[in-house]
Amino acid sequence: MNQRRIPEAKPLFIERMKKLLDDAEFEKYEKILKEQPVRSIRCNTLKISPAELKKKLEGKGWKISQPWPKYPEVIIIESELEPGELGRALEHMLGYYYIQELASMLPVMLLEPKENETVLDLCASPGSKTTQIASSMKNKGTIIANEIALSRIKILASNLERCGVTNVIITKKEGSALCERLKKQNFEFSKILVDAPCSGEGTLRSSMKTYLMWNIKTIKKLPKIQKNLVEFALRILSPGGTLIYSTCTHAPEENEGVISDILDQFKDIKLEKIDLPVKHREGITSWENQVYNSQVKKCARIYPQDNNTEGFFLAKIKKIK
Amino acid sequence: MTLHILSEKEKKEILDELEEQFGILEIPGIVVKRGEERLFLFQGSFTENQIKELDSTVPIERVGIYFAKISEGHIRLSIDGIQILKNQITKNVVEINLEDVEKWMQGSELQITTGKKGYIIIKYKNDFLGTGKASENKITNFIPKNRRLKYKDQ
Numbered sequence: 396m397n398q399r400r401i402p403e404a405k406p407l408f409i410e411r412m413k414k415l416l417d418d419a420e421f422e423k424y425e426k427i428l429k430e431q432p433v434r435s436i437r438c439n440t441l442k443i444s445p446a447e448l449k450k451k452l453e454g455k456g457w458k459i460s461q462p463w464p465k466y467p468e469v470i471i472i473e474s475e476l477e478p479g480e481l482g483r484a485l486e487h488m489l490g491y492y493y494i495q496e497l498a499s500m501l502p503v504m505l506l507e508p509k510e511n512e513t514v515l516d517l518c519a520s521p522g523s524k525t526t527q528i529a530s531s532m533k534n535k536g537t538i539i540a541n542e543i544a545l546s547r548i549k550i551l552a553s554n555l556e557r558c559g560v561t562n563v564i565i566t567k568k569e570g571s572a573l574c575e576r577l578k579k580q581n582f583e584f585s586k587i588l589v590d591a592p593c594s595g596e597g598t599l600r601s602s603m604k605t606y607l608m609w610n611i612k613t614i615k616k617l618p619k620i621q622k623n624l625v626e627f628a629l630r631i632l633s634p635g636g637t638l639i640y641s642t643c644t645h646a647p648e649e650n651e652g653v654i655s656d657i658l659d660q661f662k663d664i665k666l667e668k669i670d671l672p673v674k675h676r677e678g679i680t681s682w683e684n685q686v687y688n689s690q691v692k693k694c695a696r697i698y699p700q701d702n703n704t705e706g707f708f709l710a711k712i713k714k715i716k
Numbered sequence: 717m718t719l720h721i722l723s724e725k726e727k728k729e730i731l732d733e734l735e736e737q738f739g740i741l742e743i744p745g746i747v748v749k750r751g752e753e754r755l756f757l758f759q760g761s762f763t764e765n766q767i768k769e770l771d772s773t774v775p776i777e778r779v780g781i782y783f784a785k786i787s788e789g790h791i792r793l794s795i796d797g798i799q800i801l802k803n804q805i806t807k808n809v810v811e812i813n814l815e816d817v818e819k820w821m822q823g824s825e826l827q828i829t830t831g832k833k834g835y836i837i838i839k840y841k842n843d844f845l846g847t848g849k850a851s852e853n854k855i856t857n858f859i860p861k862n863r864r865l866k867y868k869d870q
Contacts, residue, residue, distance in 0.1 A: 442799060485821060488863050489843060490796065511761055537760035539770075548777050553862060556781045559796050561745060562760030564770065565778040573774055580773045 398429050401599075402606035403414075415645060415679070416698070422701040433703055434481060436492040437500060437523075438468040439558045439580035440530045443491045445470070450485055462497075463672040468530070469500060479625040490557040495523045496601060498697050498704040501671055502641040503527040505711055508586050510535040515584040517570045517628055520547035522554035524590055529560040538563045539584075543575050574627035583633045585655070591621040593642035593649050597706025600699060614646045621653045629661055629714065638712040643705060645696070647682035650708040654678070654694060657712070666693040667711040674701040678710075719771045719779065721764050722747040730755065730784070733791045739806030739833055755791075757783040757800065777815045792835055795846040795863060802844050808836045810848070810855065820845055823863040826855040863870075 398406045413421050438445045445467040452459050458473040470492070471593065472481065481487065481494050487585065508514050508531045517542035519525045528538055540555070540563050543549045548567055555563055566573060570589075574648050594614050625640055632638050642649050678694030680687050697707040722730070726748050732868060734740040746760035746767070758780030762770070766778060783797030793801070810830050812820060817840045830836065830850045838845040838855070846863075848855035 409846075469802065474841070483866055485817070485865060488821065488865060489845075490799070513761070534759055537762045552778050552781075555778075556796050557863070559781065559799055561757055561780050561800065563778075563780065564758070564760070564762065564767065564776060566770075566774045567777045568774050576773050580769060582770070582773070 402603055404606055405609055407611055408601055408609050410447045418639060427700045428599055434472040435497045436470050437495045438492050439490055440468055441534055441559045448491055465672060490559055493523055493526055496705050498707040499523055502588060502590055502639050504640045505709055506586050506588055508532050508666060511537045512585045512664050514538045514586045516540045516588045517624060518590050520551040522551045526558040526560055529562060534562045536562060539566055541566045543569050571627035572621045574631050577631050583631055585633050585636045587632050587638040588629050589624050589640045591624055591642050593644040594646055595643055596645045597643040600705055614648055618653050619646050622651055622656055625657050632714045634714055634716050636714050640710040642708045645706050647679055651678045651687045651691040651694060654691050654710045658688040658690050664712050665715055666690045667713050668693055669695040669709060669711055720749040721727055724869045738808055740801055740804045753786040754782055755784040756780045790835055792847050798837055805837060808832060809839050810836045811839050823857050823859050823864040826856050828855055829853045
């Protein structure tokens with residue numbers, strides 16, 4: 396079903412994935428990479444209710460489903476659509492929905508932002524998660540959405556406008572430097588999302604260029620940046636506050652490796668159990684001669700074959716005092 | 717960006733214009749002006765003082781979202797500005813038919829005689845579709861390019 400031609404993965408990538416998955420699982424993984432990704436959207440509840448949007452989309456003749464009862468805003472378009480049709484629809488132009496991959500919705504579900512909280516989205520562009528945070532907060536409280544690149548800020552601002560997000564302030568600064576400055580002025584956040592820049596192994600189904608761009612050097616280089624972001628973000632997290640670290644990659648160096656070092660460094664934090672509406676697996680506790688802090692088991696690995704999504708990694712960090 | 721948070725007096729001037737044009741009686745939130753004409757609306761919990769303190773700490777690119785533009789002494793609401801204030805809009809609304817919705821959202825002007833002059837708000841059923849400028853027998857379109865409906869070959 397929905398099979399398509401895909402580029403050949405680099406041998407080292409395959410070797411690494413085979414270390415993460417047993418033979419049967421790897422076979423399922425390879426198979427799902429060849430399948431078209433699911434067409435998923437998230438209803439923008441700042442502008443319209445899921446029931447109203449459902450009515451509008453069904454009125455267009457689209458067959459839709461809502462896979463997660465607890466989250467009616469999550470919608471899958473079951474009908475075959477023409478390429479780009481989702482993005483060209485009037486309802487999209489009016490900001491009634493955001494085209495967002497299912498797994499990419501999970502970090503904010505885990506963050507559980509509430510009305511009147513102060514939330515930092517440290518690596519915010521293109522804004523899928525910022526708009527989702529604003530929806531959860533009903534445009535109350537305040538979100539600081541940070542992004543380093545001006546070109547990406549324009550995309551972020553455009554998406555925030557389309558979705559009618561009015562409780563946001565966009566800042567432009569390298570993430571750790573931003574946190575350092577905020578710390579000096581005693582700004583604190585009850586929730587922080589660090590959706591870190593990563594090697595993107597989890598996005599192979601929707602972004603074929605990842606096959607070509609995959610590079611072990613990038614994987615070895617990124618953890619330093621990722622660790623820095625989490626380390627500085629934790630310093631401005633309120634006591635009792637929650638930080639979600641997420642990536643769209645399977646590489647342990649960028650996932651459990653980062654979290655393990657952070658756990659060893661900070662004594663006032665703990666990892667929390669992850670409760671999500673999808674199948675997920677425990678974090679791994681060792682990789683290539685590295686033994687990680689045993690708490691990383693509480694992290695969540697999401698593989699494409701488990702839920703017919705992209706791949707993701709999540710860690711929920713709580714500041715104890 | 718140079719952060720210019722509108723004073724109560726400045727905000728009142730904008731509100732007076734919006735009341736005259738569309739019957740809007742309240743702008744709920746902090747209004748920030750960017751450049752000479754672009755207005756942004758912030759409805760978050762940060763106070764003016766907190767925003768100013770943040771501005772002195774880190775580079776701020778946007779506060780809230782773009783909701784209106786000052787144009788020739790009048791206020792032109794953006795699509796999103798209209799959607800935020802839609803429950804207050806009581807006048808100068810033009811309802812169009814489904815055929816015109818497509819034309820309008822593609823950026824075309826509409827050959828319609830409305831009996832109105834100046835900025836009007838375009839609506840189809842419950843959907844607010846942006847601001848136009850009505851003259852004798854047409855409505856000029858201000859839908860920004862990135863919000864226009866495109867055919868698949870565009």
